[in-house]
Amino acid sequence: xxxxxxxxxxxxxxxxxxxxxxxxxxxxxxxxxxxxxxxxxxxxxxxxxxxxxxxxxxxxxxxxxxxxxxxxxxxxxxxxxxxxxxxxxxxxxxxxxxxxxxxxxxxxxxxxxxxxxxxxxxxxxxxxxxxxxxxxxxxxxxxxxxxxxxxxxxxxxxxxxxxxxxxxxxxxxxxxxxxxxxxxxxxxxxxxxxxxxxxxxxxxxxxxxxxxxxxxxxxxxxxxxxxxxxxxxxxxxxxxxxxxxxxxxxxxxxxxxxxxxxxxxxxxxxxxxxxxxxxxxxxxxxxxxxxxxxxxxxxxxxxxxxxxxxxxxxxxxxxxxxxxxxxxxxxxxxxxxxxxxxxxxxxxxxxx
Amino acid sequence: xxxxxxxxxxxxxxxxxxxxxxxxxxxxxxxxxxxxxxxxxxxxxxxxxxxxxxxxxxxxxxxxxxxxxxxxxxxxxxxxxxxxxxxxxxxxxxxxxxxxxxxxxxxxxxxxxxxxxxxxxxxxxxxxxxxxxxxxxxxxxxxxxxxxxxxxxxxxxxxxxxxxxxxxxxxxxxxxxxxxxxxxxxxxxxxxxxxxxxxxxxxxxxxxxxxxxxxxxxxxxxxxxxxxxxxxxxxxxxxxxxxxxxxxxxxxxxxxxxxxxxxxxxxxxxxxxxxxxxxxxxxxxxxxxxxxxxxxxxxxxxxxxxxxxxxxxxx
Ligand SMILES: Nc1ncnc2c1ncn2[C@@H]1O[C@H](COP(=O)(O)OP(=O)(O)OP(=O)(O)O)[C@@H](O)[C@H]1O
Ligand code: SF4
Ligand SMILES: [Mg+2]
Numbered sequence: 001x002x003x004x005x006x007x008x009x010x011x012x013x014x015x016x017x018x019x020x021x022x023x024x025x026x027x028x029x030x031x032x033x034x035x036x037x038x039x040x041x042x043x044x045x046x047x048x049x050x051x052x053x054x055x056x057x058x059x060x061x062x063x064x065x066x067x068x069x070x071x072x073x074x075x076x077x078x079x080x081x082x083x084x085x086x087x088x089x090x091x092x093x094x095x096x097x098x099x100x101x102x103x104x105x106x107x108x109x110x111x112x113x114x115x116x117x118x119x120x121x122x123x124x125x126x127x128x129x130x131x132x133x134x135x136x137x138x139x140x141x142x143x144x145x146x147x148x149x150x151x152x153x154x155x156x157x158x159x160x161x162x163x164x165x166x167x168x169x170x171x172x173x174x175x176x177x178x179x180x181x182x183x184x185x186x187x188x189x190x191x192x193x194x195x196x197x198x199x200x201x202x203x204x205x206x207x208x209x210x211x212x213x214x215x216x217x218x219x220x221x222x223x224x225x226x227x228x229x230x231x232x233x234x235x236x237x238x239x240x241x242x243x244x245x246x247x248x249x250x251x252x253x254x255x256x257x258x259x260x261x262x263x264x265x266x267x268x269x270x271x272x273x274x275x276x277x278x279x280x281x282x283x284x285x286x287x288x289x290x291x292x293x294x295x296x297x298x299x300x301x302x303x304x305x306x307x308x309x310x311x312x313x314x315x316x317x318x319x320x321x322x323x324x325x326x327x328x329x330x331x332x333x334x335x336x337x338x339x340x341x342x343x344x345x346x347x348x349x350x351x352x
Numbered sequence: 353x354x355x356x357x358x359x360x361x362x363x364x365x366x367x368x369x370x371x372x373x374x375x376x377x378x379x380x381x382x383x384x385x386x387x388x389x390x391x392x393x394x395x396x397x398x399x400x401x402x403x404x405x406x407x408x409x410x411x412x413x414x415x416x417x418x419x420x421x422x423x424x425x426x427x428x429x430x431x432x433x434x435x436x437x438x439x440x441x442x443x444x445x446x447x448x449x450x451x452x453x454x455x456x457x458x459x460x461x462x463x464x465x466x467x468x469x470x471x472x473x474x475x476x477x478x479x480x481x482x483x484x485x486x487x488x489x490x491x492x493x494x495x496x497x498x499x500x501x502x503x504x505x506x507x508x509x510x511x512x513x514x515x516x517x518x519x520x521x522x523x524x525x526x527x528x529x530x531x532x533x534x535x536x537x538x539x540x541x542x543x544x545x546x547x548x549x550x551x552x553x554x555x556x557x558x559x560x561x562x563x564x565x566x567x568x569x570x571x572x573x574x575x576x577x578x579x580x581x582x583x584x585x586x587x588x589x590x591x592x593x594x595x596x597x598x599x600x601x602x603x604x605x606x607x608x609x610x611x612x613x614x615x616x617x618x619x620x621x622x623x624x625x626x627x628x629x630x631x632x633x634x635x636x637x638x639x640x641x642x643x644x645x646x647x648x649x650x651x652x653x654x655x656x657x658x659x660x661x662x663x664x665x666x667x
Contacts, residue, residue, distance in 0.1 A: 092570025
């Protein structure tokens, strides 16, 4: 399998925000490792803390954020202790990030080429000509036709998909080891989405970089990721390889996510599972398991005590009391079981 | 682009026509006569009134006026500087106004921009609050109040600068010193406007997504601010700075009167007081022309400064 060298370790990360109405607990003790050359997908619904976790890694948390606890270990250093100046050194050249909205991520009044070269010229000791050459190569690599001509154009002359390619080129300009993609395809239409995903996959394989891929779309995950972490209400509730999450999900929230995801076989007559209720208000983090009020399998203990991470396999963990030896045996929803069967069949068919 | 400019120029001509027509009727409906000297014999008075068609009905007067105006014959002054062409009078007053106003502009623009940048970078901290209070003060207190206060305290009480503008013809040291107070009084409002604008634009730019990308690609906060945020906030700023460049031609009636600056502002006031109609209309026309031109230049300059319009508009 993959090289198991850990490039980034997030340990018990706890982040709150000061707001007028009180302290918002955005991230409540997140743990994960990122291995060299792998793509880790972080999925979860809106507000679950995906962006906050990754902004902490980049050192771009908003001013009202507090890192209450935890560590982010990168090359034996703890990023939570870094100053903005220290972060400036590693941003772009070691850890890079691309955002959701390619329409507003580019400086509207600066030429594309200049925006790609900017970080190289500031951070690396190279001449303008070298930087230009590198930028043109990058533009070609991310699939911009006629890079020479495009080099001197402004963002508004590019389509949304093209702009996201440019943003990727900018993120790669200083050869980072880790690339964080925060919902990079959400703002794009479906065909462009697929192209950008392919591009990220291609770049990841070619450069052997580690990618953290944030999304709330499980369909995307199956395409790009090696491993998946499912987040809910500021915590990771289940983590495992793509196969483990898709074919053997353990956490009821993961079940709901999977069952609520339309796929190719879904037609109008199929019922999509809707997750009842809304995510908890993170001003008052709930006692017990945050998912309990929306969970139809919830037991008494779920409202009192938070479940620990139970080990399913070496790579697969889930935080649900259902995995406790004393818990009643609960079956996955039938619709989900059927769907998993179908997927497995399709996979087998694909492989033949 | 050319077509657009032509369209705008035609619209401008129509606007100017409406403005001078309205001002003609308003000015001529003011009570009083230019020949109000009681010692003047009746027949002389009649002769003068006849010469300027003052006894004809207003529409007929308007006809004469338009005919002259359209042939660029703006007439001569009647009372302020009798028999001197109004064109020459304005030409003579313009440099005086310009001199004071250029100094004011040199002060206003950089100070306003710097204060705005400081306020945005120190948002919600002491420096920002102090600057905000200053802005509110400068915008809400009229310039003549500042002028009077400056004259009273700085000039009269402390004797640090002359009360009135020196009459030296060239820019001597005395003249320069006497210009300090009027320049200050003229600048406060502009500084406040630019500061407020700059702060708002820069705050928005600092929170933009492109700033985030600039930081994540490895620029320091200072580099990202200078290269991206400030650059971007300058574009909308052109909107208010360009008209300022034009308004320096106009001069301020109030400030010029207070400090005894014999410029355009003072000219228009004295022409109105003297019922010197041709001169009044000529100054009004000049003011309107300046403001309309500045609006046009703002619009056109966007096409030069902002690449989105410069290149996007060409298609
Ligand atoms: N600047 C902030 N001030 C206050 N609360 C914040 C701030 N940023 C994030 N939060 C809170 O932190 C929690 C996690 O937000 P986050 O942006 O990480 O969600 P997300 O998982 O990325 O969601 P999405 O899919 O919508 O991007 C939310 O409850 C949010 O309200
Ligand atoms: S711990 Fe309890 S409430 Fe939470 S997901 Fe498992 S069963 Fe549901
Ligand atoms: Mg997010």
